[in-house]
Amino acid sequence: MFSRSNSPAMKFICVTLLIISGITDSRSEQYEVVGPADPVLAVAGEDVILPCSVKPNTSVVDMRVEWFRLDLIDSQLVHLYEDHVDKNTNQIESYRGRTKLNHQELQRGNASLKLSSVRVSDEGLYKCFIQSKSWYDDAIVNVSVEGNMFNSWRTSVILISVFVVLSVIAGILIAVFAHKNKERDQLLKTILPKGCFYFEVQVKGQTEWDLGVTRQSANRKGWISLSPDNGYWIVGRRDGEYQARDSPDYSFSLSVNPQRVGVFVDYEKGLVCFYDVESMSHIYSYTDQCFNEKLYPFVCLGYWSNGNSTPLIICDD
Missing domain, CATH: 2.60.40.10 (Immunoglobulins)
Structure with missing residues (x-):
């Protein structure tokens, strides 16, 4: 047991121990x-x-x-x-x-x-x-x-990738389109006659008539507008005036009324030509046409005001 005379010494010792303990704890927590x-x-x-x-x-x-x-x-x-x-x-x-x-x-x-x-x-x-x-x-x-810079590079890569993909798709579509066109051309070659054909129609004495060619699928029922848009390439005579049934109709005059009209067709060139056979003169031509079907001769006699009821004759001589 410590006496009262030793109390200050004991307090000093306790304080010292507390300080040392605090310093130790502080050092242990340092990081x-x-x-x-x-x-x-x-x-x-x-x-x-x-x-x-x-x-x-x-x-x-x-x-x-x-x-x-x-x-x-x-x-x-x-x-x-x-x-x-x-x-x-x-x-x-x-x-x-x-x-x-x-x-x-x-x-x-x-x-x-x-x-x-x-x-x-x-x-x-x-x-x-x-x-x-x-x-x-x-x-x-x-x-x-x-x-x-990085984003620009990445954007460039993305754009290039998109361009490559689109180019591949475009190439595929072009190849498919070319293949389809090739098949179409081959089909047309089997359907359409090769080269050209020609025929003549006797129109002597007729005051109203239409003649030319028409495609196989053209409409032949009801009122028909005889124009290339509907599959008809026609030249005709009405009221003493000659007309090409083009789009729109084209009227013209001839110095001599033809007695026999020749019709010449060239599938590959898209050409339909009309001639006055006797005078060997050109009447009218349809050019740069697109023929994707077989064409047939077409003749029509005007019944309303035609002074001659004799049928038009397709000549075979």
């Missing part, structure tokens, strides 16, 4: 916050991890972890973890919903921050600050965002 030595490269539009950890590996679950921007004048808070929860009420508006700490990794001393959907404005200096009850330390993380 170093470590960040990356080189700048962190991020790509606009993608996610990036901002590394930050403590050495030696110590759980920071019970500590305060704060990430903030060093290069902004106004509100600087990027992310705050305290009392075991994230507290981002005062977070910079542009970072809302884009920052995250891995709480499981906090137990291993890893306080790295995940930043989602990186923007060009995210480039800058970040500080990772970690504070315990008796110690704190921080590390600087430099973030560099590549949003121009």
